[in-house]
Amino acid sequence: MPSSRTVWSGVLSGIGLAAFVDETVFHQLLHWHHFYDRSTLTVGLVSDGLFHAGGFVSIVVGLFLRADAMRRGGFVPRRWWGAVLVGAGAFQLYDGLVQHKLFRLHQIRYHVTIWPYDVTWDVLAVVLVVVGAVLLATGRARSRQ
Amino acid sequence: MLELVPLGVSAVVLVAYVAGVRRLRRRGDRWAAARTRCVVAATCCVAVADLPPVGNHDDVFAVHVAQHLLTAMVAPLLLALSGPVTLALRAAPTAVRKRLLRLLRSRPVGVLASPAAAVVLDVGGLYVVYLTGLYRAMESHEVLHAAVHLHMFLAGCLLAWVVVGIDPVRRHGTTVKLGTLVVVGAGHDTLPKLMYAHDLPVGAGTALARHVGAQLLYYGGTAVELVVAVVVMAQWWRATGRRLAHSARRGTPTRRGVSKSRVLPRVGCTDDPSAAIGGPASFIGRRVRSRPSGPGRPLRVGVVVADPVSSTRRRPRRGGGTATGPTRH
Numbered sequence: 001m002p003s004s005r006t007v008w009s010g011v012l013s014g015i016g017l018a019a020f021v022d023e024t025v026f027h028q029l030l031h032w033h034h035f036y037d038r039s040t041l042t043v044g045l046v047s048d049g050l051f052h053a054g055g056f057v058s059i060v061v062g063l064f065l066r067a068d069a070m071r072r073g074g075f076v077p078r079r080w081w082g083a084v085l086v087g088a089g090a091f092q093l094y095d096g097l098v099q100h101k102l103f104r105l106h107q108i109r110y111h112v113t114i115w116p117y118d119v120t121w122d123v124l125a126v127v128l129v130v131v132g133a134v135l136l137a138t139g140r141a142r143s144r145q
Numbered sequence: 146m147l148e149l150v151p152l153g154v155s156a157v158v159l160v161a162y163v164a165g166v167r168r169l170r171r172r173g174d175r176w177a178a179a180r181t182r183c184v185v186a187a188t189c190c191v192a193v194a195d196l197p198p199v200g201n202h203d204d205v206f207a208v209h210v211a212q213h214l215l216t217a218m219v220a221p222l223l224l225a226l227s228g229p230v231t232l233a234l235r236a237a238p239t240a241v242r243k244r245l246l247r248l249l250r251s252r253p254v255g256v257l258a259s260p261a262a263a264v265v266l267d268v269g270g271l272y273v274v275y276l277t278g279l280y281r282a283m284e285s286h287e288v289l290h291a292a293v294h295l296h297m298f299l300a301g302c303l304l305a306w307v308v309v310g311i312d313p314v315r316r317h318g319t320t321v322k323l324g325t326l327v328v329v330g331a332g333h334d335t336l337p338k339l340m341y342a343h344d345l346p347v348g349a350g351t352a353l354a355r356h357v358g359a360q361l362l363y364y365g366g367t368a369v370e371l372v373v374a375v376v377v378m379a380q381w382w383r384a385t386g387r388r389l390a391h392s393a394r395r396g397t398p399t400r401r402g403v404s405k406s407r408v409l410p411r412v413g414c415t416d417d418p419s420a421a422i423g424g425p426a427s428f429i430g431r432r433v434r435s436r437p438s439g440p441g442r443p444l445r446v447g448v449v450v451a452d453p454v455s456s457t458r459r460r461p462r463r464g465g466g467t468a469t470g471p472t473r474h
Contacts, residue, residue, distance in 0.1 A: 046335045052367070053330025057323055057374050064378035068385060 005069040006076050007136070010083020011090075013062030014132075018088040019055030022095070023048075082135030089128025096122040148203075148291050151216055151298040152188075152195040155224070159188045162229055165236035174235065180227045187223035190215045191298075204284065206349040206358035213297060214365040217267075221301035222309060222373060230312035249314055258315040260325040263307045267300040268332035275340055281348030304329065309376050319381045326377065330370045337363035 069075040096118065162184045169176045193199055194215035202208045230249070234242055248254060256262055274280055274293060283290040306314055308322050308329075317325075337359040340346065349355045 046331065048338070049331035049334030050327070052334050053327045053370065056367070056371055057327050057330070060371070060374040060378055061323065064382055068382065071386070072389070 005065055005072070005074065006079050007083045009062050009065035009069055010080040011062070011087035012058045012065065014084035014087025014089075015091045016055050016057075016059030016062055017084065018091040018095075019051060020059065022092075023052055023055060076139050078139030079136055080139075082132045082137075082139055085128045085132025086136065087132075089125045089130075089132055093122060093125035093129065096125055148200070148287075148294055149195055150291050150295050152191050154295075154298070155188045155191045155220065158224070158229060159184055162227065162232060165232045168236045169232075176232065180232075183223045183227035184229065187220040187227065190220040190223065194220075204350075206346075206354045207361050209349075210358045210361045210365070212294075213362070214369065216294065217297040217301035218366070218369045221298065221305035222369070222376070224302060225305035225308075225310040225312075226376070228311045230314060234313070255315055257303060258307060260307050260317065260321060263300070263304040264325060264328055264332070267297075267304045268329055268336075270296055270300050271333070271336060275336060275346045276343075278347055280346035284348055308373060309380065311380075319377065322377050323374070326370065326373055330367075333366040333370065334363065337366070 066075070066080060069080075162181070166176050166181055194212040199208060199212065203212055230245070233245055237245065274283070274297070279289075279293070283293045304325075306312065307317065308325055310316075340359040340362070341356055344352060344355060346355070349358060
């Protein structure tokens with residue numbers, strides 16, 4: 001597939017973007033949650049560190065892959081944006097379902113009724129994935145013409 | 146006096162480096178000026194960290210952290226990018242060159258140059274210094290102080306060589322480098338928070354002084370690691386560009402498994418002669434013009450045939466010997 005690089009670039013940028021927004025807004029500005037805080041504080045900090053480092057590395061890698069796709073001439077902007085949304089949404093959905101609920105690593109916020117937060121979080125994630133998938137599909141159609 | 150050992154080491158490296166470059170120049174070889182600039186900048190970093198007005202205030206914890214950032218992170222990064230081993234292999238007399246090659250291919254160097262060893266020595270060392278009583282001990286023992294500083298400088302060099310090194314020591318793929326960077330980044334992110342949370346290290350002054358130092362370590366470390374990620378990917382970008390230009394000249398893509406058909410720019414990517422000798426810091430933005438522009442239409446290259454000769458992803462290692470994985474000779 002000529003534009004697989006476009007897609008990978010978008011997905012990595014999207015994951016990085018979601019991690020960055022999550023880290024900046026919820027961890028550092030609102031102090032709502034850590035990445036992991038059911039265990040000791042130490043483990044929470046270690047996973048926070050991994051999250052942070054992984055996030056910025058995937059943005060850098062994603063943007064370089066984007067530049068490479070453009071250099072090769074197979075770059076489809078619509079597909080890239082679609083992939084960004086899919087990456088960000090999938091990351092958020094994984095965070096919401098697996099991390100929050102299955103592993104119960106942490107909750108979005110503490111000392112409040114949690115389900116409205118969870119529903120908003122996951123619905124938003126699904127919307128991102130769906131919009132991204134639509135962009136990916138239509139971008140593919142256009143590039144084949 | 147002993148705390149000047151890292152400065153002494155880098156000054157010796159600088160002098161030898163300049164002598165090597167002069168030797169190459171005299172016999173008509175070229176050596177990228179950017180690499181020389183890197184080694185000069187590295188020595189400047191160490192000098193700023195070790196000499197007054199910074200070096201004589203390292204009892205203030207934030208100053209100590211700033212010294213660490215300069216000597217154990219920034220300076221090793223620049224040194225690794227300056228390629229001193231490559232220079233030595235070109236400029237030194239044959240006997241020295243042979244001995245150096247034998248050393249580079251030896252088992253201890255191979256083990257030391259592995260990502261795991263570099264991570265353990267560097268990040269592990271950092272944890273031992275700040276989370277145990279070592280920091281307080283080194284504040285009162287000059288020899289210990291100098292030894293810890295030297296260890297952090299050398300361990301930083303080891304890590305920098307693993308992640309961004311251009312020397313033929315033991316090269317790793319981009320994925321391994323990025324993985325190493327994420328692990329180091331995570332370790333480096335976690336440490337300041339632990340220090341902040343548990344009021345460590347012991348003996349680093351008031352709580353405020355410790356907190357300022359921990360935050361400087363966190364944000365400074367993140368900044369340097371971001372730069373390292375960009376450097377790793379920029380090196381990948383250059384290497385891929387070279388491969389693309391090569392395959393465009395030959396008319397067949399050299400990487401297998403990339404795509405069934407690819408569109409390659411008609412304008413060559415690396416025909417620019419300065420690219421071949423360009424230093425490590427001169428790559429960013431260089432290949433922008435390789436996008437097809439003007440009347441030229443992109444050249445469509447046909448179906449990829451699996452090319453057994455170029456089935457490895459990396460360039461052949463000039464160091465040979467110690468490398469794992471497939472090599473071609």
